[in-house]
Amino acid sequence: MATKNKGFLDAFREVGKEKGISLEVLFDAIEAALISAYKKNFNSAQNVRVALDRTTGEFNIYVVKNVVDEVKNDVTEISLADAQKIHPDYAVGDVIEEVIKPANFGRIAAQTAKQVVVQRIREAERNNIFEEYSERANxxxxxxxxxxxxxxxxxxxxxxxxxxxxxxxxxxxxxxxxxxxxxxxxxxxxxxxxxxxxxxRTHPGLLKRLFELEVPEISDGSVEIKSVAREPGMRSKIAVYSKDENIDPVGSCVGQRGLRVQAVVDELHGEKIDIVKWNQDPAKYIANSLSPAKVVSVAVKEDAKISKVIVPDYQLSLAIGKEGQNARLAAKLTGWKIDIKSETQAEQNDLADGMEVVPVTSEKSFSVD
Structure with missing residues (x-):
């Protein structure tokens, strides 16, 4: 017997479309629900299979039994003699399926299956959401x-x-x-x-991705963000670089009349941003990282990643920043320990500690104040 239930099927098609769940997942849910409804309402321990027509919504319920010489479990087995009464070609080892016709099953199925189907839909929707957003991590x-x-x-x-x-x-x-x-x-x-x-809202990756959205040169790979350091809501620094000498990485991030960087600042509700040029030379990179302060010289000890920086006397407070913020962000950005002194302090003490002192000129940078 085939039971017609196309309206039921159409309703689930609509749910699948609304929830973004594949029809096959819903069909499987309906079949599992019908099996559950049958077993629960007819106290059955039989092996049952449901065949649901994906087009018409008709379904048949089959009891599945193994053909054996001697029946030890009449719930799951059928004798060869009884099987051959159904069809003479059956042999021991075959699997036979018999259509069953439980009374009032259509009404019972509609009542009992609903909970199973709803649960399957909920699980499928959760899985879809998990997969969608786990792919978008970072x-x-x-x-x-x-x-x-x-x-x-x-x-x-x-x-x-x-x-x-x-x-x-x-x-x-x-x-x-x-x-x-x-x-x-x-x-x-x-x-x-x-x-x-x-x-x-505090992760350095947020700042990086905002610049990727605003700056086409970053999204196409011609400008690269090498490092990001943030004190969220207060100030951030990013180091940018381009292999192409014809591209100004700092200017690309700033944009015409500062529109690109301003869009990022606005999204972060006024967080100040310093954009500095990355350099493979540690001394130059450290000098750039202290923007907007100007640097006279940098001494570095590469194996320990320690540097000593000399700035003009009038630039000392700017280089260190309020409560040490500028120096702290520069250290995060470069990964170097940075000791900053004024020219007067440098003259009074041997601050290089045996390190080679390299005169430097800070490269182009940009600061939003």
Whole structure:
């Protein structure tokens, strides 16, 4: 007997389209649900198979039995003699399927199968979301502030929600409902309640990806971001480089009239940004990293990654920065320990400590103040 249920099938097709779930996943869910409904409502331990027509929605239920000489379990086995009554060609070892016709099964199936199908759809939707966002880890996306839960900010991504924890929030930002933000995907976890997407506004990767979006020369590979250092909400530094001598990597990131870098600053709500030129020569790179301060000379000890920097007296406070911020960011950017002294201090003491002192001129840089 074939049971017609095309309306039921059409409804699930619509659900699949809405949820972005493949039809085959839904068909499998429906078949599993019908098997579950049959076994539950008819107290059956039989091996059962459901064949669902993907076009018409008709389905048949079959009991599956193995053909044997001697039946030891009449639930899963059928004797050769009984099998040959159905068809004379059956032999021991064959598998026979008999169509069954349980009374009122259409109504029972509709009631019992619903929960199984809904659960399968929910699981498929969660898997789709997990796969979609796990592939985008270390990327940025745009989300809308939904609500606060304690100190956590819940971000609406459209198909799902994500979490911005206090550790990943910029301390100077206030998050208000319906505010649109760009956020960095730190991690995507599988949990019993579905995928958990952890976002960040403080990660250095957010700054890097924002520049990649704003600067075509970075996205096409002609300009490379070599390093990023951030004190989120306060100040950041990026080091950029181009193999092509005809391309100005700093100018590319700044943009005409500063529009490119300003777009990044606006997204980060006023975070100040220094764009410096990367150089394979450590002394020049360290000098550049201290932008906007000008540097007189740099002495380096490469094996220990220690440097001693001399700046004009009037540039000392600028080189160090408020509460040491500029020097601290330069050290993060370069990976070097940087000891900064003024020319007067250098004259009074032998600060080079046996290292070769290299006079340097800072290369082009740009600072948003």
């Amino acid at each position: 990327d940025i996306l745009t989300g809308v502030v939904q609500r606060m839960e304690g100190k956590n900010v819940i971000i609406d991504l459209g198909r799902t929600e994500a979490l911005l924890t206090p550790a990943e929030q910029i301390s100077t930002e206030n998050y208000t409902p319906n505010e649109r933000l760009k956020l960095y995907i730190v991690e995507v976890k599988k949990t019993t309640k579905g995928p958990q997407i952890l976002l960040s």
